[in-house]
Amino acid sequence: xxxxxxxxxxxxxxxxxxxxxxxxxxxxxxxxxxxxxxxxxxxxxxxxxxxxxxxxxxxxxxxxxxxxxxxxxxxxxxxxxxxxxxxxxxxxxxxxxxxxxxxxxxxxxxxxxxxxxxxxxxxxxxxxxxxxxxxxxxxxxxxxxxxxxxxxxxxxxxxxxxxxxxxxxxxxxxxxxxxxxxxxxxxxxxxxxxxxxxxxxxxxxxxxxxxxxxxxxxxxxxxxxxxxxxxxxxxxxxxxxxxxxxxxxxxxxxxxxxxxxxxxxxxxxxxxxxxxxxxxxxxxxxxxxxxxxxxxxxxxxxxxxxxxxxxxxxxxxxxxxxxxxxxxxxxxxxxxxxxxxxxxxxxxxxxxxxxxxxxxxxxxxxxxxxxxxxxxxxxxxxxxxxxxxxxxxxxxxxxxxxxxxxxxxxxxxxxxxxxxxxxxxxxxxxxxxxxxxxxxxxxxxxxxxx
Amino acid sequence: xxxxxxxxxxxxxxxxxxxxxxxxxxxxxxxxxxxxxxxxxxxxxxxxxxxxxxxxxxxxxxxxxxxxxxxxxxxxxxxxxxxxxxxxxxxxxxxxxxxxxxxxxxxxxxxxxxxxxxxxxxxxxxxxxxxxxxxxxxxxxxxxxxxxxxxxxxxxxxxxxxxxxxxxxxxxxxxxxxxxxxxxxxxxxxxxxxxxxxxxxxxxxxxxxxxxxxxxxxxxxxxxxxxxxxxxxxxxxxxxxxxxxxxxxxxxxxxxxxxxxxxxxxxxxxxxxxxxx
Numbered sequence: 001x002x003x004x005x006x007x008x009x010x011x012x013x014x015x016x017x018x019x020x021x022x023x024x025x026x027x028x029x030x031x032x033x034x035x036x037x038x039x040x041x042x043x044x045x046x047x048x049x050x051x052x053x054x055x056x057x058x059x060x061x062x063x064x065x066x067x068x069x070x071x072x073x074x075x076x077x078x079x080x081x082x083x084x085x086x087x088x089x090x091x092x093x094x095x096x097x098x099x100x101x102x103x104x105x106x107x108x109x110x111x112x113x114x115x116x117x118x119x120x121x122x123x124x125x126x127x128x129x130x131x132x133x134x135x136x137x138x139x140x141x142x143x144x145x146x147x148x149x150x151x152x153x154x155x156x157x158x159x160x161x162x163x164x165x166x167x168x169x170x171x172x173x174x175x176x177x178x179x180x181x182x183x184x185x186x187x188x189x190x191x192x193x194x195x196x197x198x199x200x201x202x203x204x205x206x207x208x209x210x211x212x213x214x215x216x217x218x219x220x221x222x223x224x225x226x227x228x229x230x231x232x233x234x235x236x237x238x239x240x241x242x243x244x245x246x247x248x249x250x251x252x253x254x255x256x257x258x259x260x261x262x263x264x265x266x267x268x269x270x271x272x273x274x275x276x277x278x279x280x281x282x283x284x285x286x287x288x289x290x291x292x293x294x295x296x297x298x299x300x301x302x303x304x305x306x307x308x309x310x311x312x313x314x315x316x317x318x319x320x321x322x323x324x325x326x327x328x329x330x331x332x333x334x335x336x337x338x339x340x341x342x343x344x345x346x347x348x349x350x351x352x353x354x355x356x357x358x359x360x361x362x363x364x365x366x367x368x369x370x371x372x373x374x375x376x377x378x379x380x381x382x383x384x385x386x387x388x389x390x391x392x393x394x395x396x397x398x399x400x401x402x403x404x405x406x407x408x409x410x411x412x413x414x415x416x417x418x419x420x421x422x423x424x425x426x427x428x429x430x431x432x433x434x435x436x437x438x439x440x441x442x443x444x445x446x447x448x449x450x
Numbered sequence: 451x452x453x454x455x456x457x458x459x460x461x462x463x464x465x466x467x468x469x470x471x472x473x474x475x476x477x478x479x480x481x482x483x484x485x486x487x488x489x490x491x492x493x494x495x496x497x498x499x500x501x502x503x504x505x506x507x508x509x510x511x512x513x514x515x516x517x518x519x520x521x522x523x524x525x526x527x528x529x530x531x532x533x534x535x536x537x538x539x540x541x542x543x544x545x546x547x548x549x550x551x552x553x554x555x556x557x558x559x560x561x562x563x564x565x566x567x568x569x570x571x572x573x574x575x576x577x578x579x580x581x582x583x584x585x586x587x588x589x590x591x592x593x594x595x596x597x598x599x600x601x602x603x604x605x606x607x608x609x610x611x612x613x614x615x616x617x618x619x620x621x622x623x624x625x626x627x628x629x630x631x632x633x634x635x636x637x638x639x640x641x642x643x644x645x646x647x648x649x650x651x652x653x654x655x656x657x658x659x660x661x662x663x664x665x666x667x668x669x670x671x672x673x674x675x676x677x678x679x680x681x682x683x684x685x686x687x688x689x690x691x692x693x694x695x696x697x698x699x700x701x702x703x704x705x706x707x708x709x710x711x712x713x714x715x716x717x718x719x720x721x722x723x724x725x726x727x
Contacts, residue, residue, distance in 0.1 A: 253584045256606075314580040319563075323571055326560040333558065334572030335546065394562040 070439055071388055071403045074432075078407065082414035089414055093285035096295065100219050102409025103301050103359045104129075108376060109383025109401030110308055111352035114345040116384055117312075117325045119393025120177035122346060124166065124184030125353040125380045126373030130192040132159040132357030133367040137207040138199045140215055148214045156354040162188065163350025167343035177346070189373055196369045205369035209361050218300060218362040222293030225282040231299065232278045240267045297359060301402075304355060308398040321345060326394035353380075382429065383408055386436035407432060473498045473632055473663040474519065474550075478528035481514055488514040491528065492689045494682045496632060498663045501654055503674040503695075506684035507707050512667050515684065516634050519665075520552040521545030549631035551624075555640055558621045561610035565602065566590040568609055569624045593623050597656055601649065615646025619653055632663040639673050651677045671700050685710035 082089040108125055115122040136155035139146045146154065162184070169180045196205040209216045223231065243263055250257040281294040312318035320341045323331040332338050361367045387404025389396025411432055415425045472495035481489040489511045496502050506512045517523050519530070521539035529536045532548055539545050545552075559568050566583070569590045575582040590605055599619045602612070609617060618638050625633045635654065639647040654677050658664045668674055674681060674695075681698055683691040683706040691698070691706045705712040 250584055253588055255584055255587055256604075310580070316574050316576070316581065319567060319571070319574060319581065322562055323560045323567075326562040327557075329557050330560050331571070333542070333554075335543065336572050394560070 071386065071400075071407065071436070074435075075403065075407055075410070078410055078414065082410070082417070085414070085418055089417055091285070092280055092283040093291075094413065094417070095280050096285060098406075098409050098413045099281075100295055100297055100363060101413060102405045103219070103297050104356050104363065104376070104405075105379050105383045105408045106301055106402050106405030107304065107352055107356035107359060108380030109387060109389075109405045110305060110398050111349045111356065112380040112384040113308075113389050113396040113398065113401050114321070114349040114352070115177065115181075116381075116389045116391060117321050117393065117396045118342060118345050119325050119391075120170075120342070120345070121181065121381065121391075122166075122177065122349045122353075123181040123377050124162075124188055125349065125356070126371075126375065126377035127185055127188035127192055128159050128162055128350045128353040129357040129360060129376055130367065130369075130371040130373050131162065131188050131195065132156060132354030133361045133371070134192055134195040134199075134202075134207055134357075135159075135354075136215065136358055137209050137361050137367055138195065138202070140209065140213055141201055141207070143201075152215065152358055155358065156351055159354025159357070160347050160351035163347040163353075164343060166350065167346030170346065171339040171342050181346075185374060185377060192371070192373070193369050206366055207361075207368070208366040211365065215358065215362055216365055217296065219295055219297045219359065220362065220365070222281070222291070222295050223299070225293050228278050228282060228294045231294075232274050236267075236271050236274055239270060243267060297362065301359070304352070305398040305402055308352075312397060317341065317344065322394055379408055382433045382436075386433060388436075391437070404436070471497055472531070473533060475531040475534075476515075476519075476528065477531060479515075479518060479525045479530070480527035481511075481518060481523060481525050487687055489518070489525070489687045492684070492687070494689055494692045496663050496665055497680070498631070499658055499661045500679040501658045501664045501666060501677050502680045502682060503678035504665055504667045504682050504684065505669075505671075505674055505703060505707055507669075509686070510684040510707070511687040512684060513636075514687075516552060516636060516665070516667055519545065519550060519632075519634060521550070546628075549629060550634070551628060551630035551632070552634040552636065553618070553621045553625060553638065554636045555638070558624065559609045559617055562608055564608050565594075565605040565612075565620050568620055569593070569627050571624075573628060589627065590623070593627050594619075596660070597623055597626065597653055599623060599653065613646060614642045615649045618642070618646075618650045622650075622653055622657060626657065626660070626662070630662060632665065633657060634665045634667070636667045637669070638666060639668070639670060647673065671703055674703070675700065683707055 079089075088094060108129065111125045112122060132155045135158050136151050138144065139151035139154055140148055144151075166177075166180050166184050169175055170177045193205070196202045196207060199207065201207070211220075222228075243266065247257045247260070247263050277298075278294055281298070282292050284290050284292050286292070312321065320331060320336045323334070323336065324338050324341055328338055331341075357367075360371075383404035384396060384401055385391060385404065386407050387400030387402065389400045389404075408429060411428055412425055415428055420428075474496045476492050476494050479489055479492045480487075492511070492515065494502075504512055504515060514523065518525055519539075521542045521544045524539065530539065531537070537544075537548065539548075560571065563571065566587050570586045575585050575589075577585070587605065594602065594605065597619070599616075602616055602619070609620060612620065618635075622633065622635070638650050638654065642650060651673060654664055654666060658679070666673070666677060678695045680693065681691070681695055681703065682689060683703060685706060685708075688710070690710045691702075691712070702712045
């Protein structure tokens with residue numbers, strides 16, 4: 001032992017054993033981090049009581065991690081503004097109209113979110129919507145006469161194939177998505193016009209949907225008030241059961257779970273929202289004949305968004321999308337097939353645009369070559385960004401598309417009610433988009449500074 | 451006088467020097483890039499349960515060496531022995547399948563994901579085909595506490611909110627989680643402050659104490675002496691010295707790194723063998 005010791009002494013004293021790790025928690029450098037910890041984690045992770053929860057929320061907002069709050073606040077401000085300016089804004093007929101108008105924007109926003117998460121962009125969604133719309137309208141009409149569900153399946157399937165094609169060009173040829181989907185924007189306008197030309201029933205480039213078809217009824221018929229309430233109760237019961245059982249499971253595993261009061265508050269807020277929605281829709285909004293009930297498109301879009309939320313939040317594919325969006329190299333090193341996931345994202349994006357095409361033809365009862373695909377693309381991007389998805393990648397949820405799409409729908413609807421021209425509507429939307437993008441950049445800067 | 455730590459480390463270092471016990475051995479590994487001779491007949495052993503420091507100046511071949519071990523490049527000549535048997539690594543997946551994990555500075559983590567999500571990235575646990583967050587969180591918690599990573603307040607916070615040292619801790623824990631047998635850390639303390647460097651170094655020691663073979667690539671001699679059981683020194687693509695850390699002092703290491711030889715003798719060897727006998 002003595003022999004060995006003689007060499008130990010040659011090591012300078014500052015190289016000797018450092019203080020033990022138990023002291024590390026008191027490191028001066030570690031101390032300021034505790035502040036960040038609290039703000040960055042989701043409040044429900046750390047909070048023990050309702051008070052803690054609200055405090056954590058406040059800290060998070062001050063640190064720039066405000067989540068959906070600015071957009072919800074903005075939404076309320078816009079609604080109040082229109083309400084003051086135009087009392088007809090909150091009439092039942094207008095609110096229900098607004099929901100159906102916004103559905104296309106919401107779906108296009110959801111389509112764009114798949115690309116935005118990857119820090120990519122899909123500029124083709126507007127005309128892919130038109131291709132999907134034409135495909136469905138022509139398949140369900142003579143001479144093809146497909147049943148409505150098969151027409152939808154084929155039309156949406158075709159747009160999914162379009163997305164896979166674009167995704168393959170992006171990943172296999174290594175061409176930026178901006179260029180590939182810009183080419184797609186041009187190419188699919190051509191395809192849409194060609195679809196209108198080859199079908200002889202598309203007179204003057206307009207393809208109509210029969211008013212008796214379930215495709216038309218998606219937007220234009222309502223769930224009966226009684227059934228609306230039953231569905232709402234069922235959905236709320238499932239939501240409550242899942243939320244409560246999830247919290248119970250976490251507690252059983254010995255993990256932090258949100259306090260019961262917060263879980264119950266979440267369920268209560270959701271229930272109130274659902275009740276208000278169904279109540280408004282169930283008011284009689286007919287002028288001559290009674291018209292009441294929730295339009296079928298509302299639960300339809302809801303279902304799509306819930307499915308996407310599960311895909312993004314609860315599956316490996318979703319996890320990998322976020323990982324690739326933030327750090328593709330880390331994802332690759334973790335053994336993720338990055339190119340496959342990227343192709344899938346563009347497939348989902350175009351497929352969602354096809355679903356938006358379905359809602360579009362249902363809303364108008366027809367589709368023509370006059371679809372402004374380019375503008376629709378930009379509404380999709382705008383809806384996602386206004387809602388809170390980041391153009392810088394790694395951040396974005398289907399709920400953001402819902403909020404952003406609603407904002408665009410409300411701005412158009414409200415300004416139109418106020419009698420403001422199309423010029424004014426475009427400019428107002430531009431301002432909303434700029435404010436949202438500025439908030440995104442600001443949040444990022446504050447996050448980085450923290 | 452020597453501390454208890456150095457004697458313990460020396461004993462472990464001695465135990466691992468014989469070929470049979472090395473987890474990974476490089477034998478005559480040579481790598482050329484066109485006219486550039488990056489590695490020339492490099493031999494060294496990485497024993498389990500010890501920290502092996504790979505030292506060398508810029509351009510000495512440290513990166514080529516770790517990339518060869520990580521399966522990114524195949525050697526032109528020579529071979530890698532894994533637990534005594536020759537292995538051919540045709541890609542990073544081959545290395546990963548053996549249990550080799552390489553942690554590169556700032557390349558291993560996704561900032562927008564939380565600690566648990568990062569630790570399980572690519573190996574998520576599923577329940578009814580959906581992500582089993584609860585089980586993953588429990589396992590991540592257990593691994594972190596086994597490594598005594600205590601400065602992290604919530605494992606559900608995104609990595610973006612962590613300090614550099616905490617990020618290294620998460621990356622190391624991720625390697626442990628994947629049951630890595632050999633963890634290679636590339637400049638683990640390069641961007642860290644004093645306290646965080648200490649935190650990461652003690653974590654590396656605990657990792658080795660769990661029986662994992664650890665290789666640390668570092669410029670920083672203080673770190674090397676603090677954490678390593680063994681040192682391997684490269685100079686212009688050749689292995690010029692290797693052995694237990696007690697056989698070196700700072701001057702010898704610097705001389706070997708900068709000139710490829712040391713004017714001083716290595717006094718440790720006779721003493722060590724005497725002790726073993």
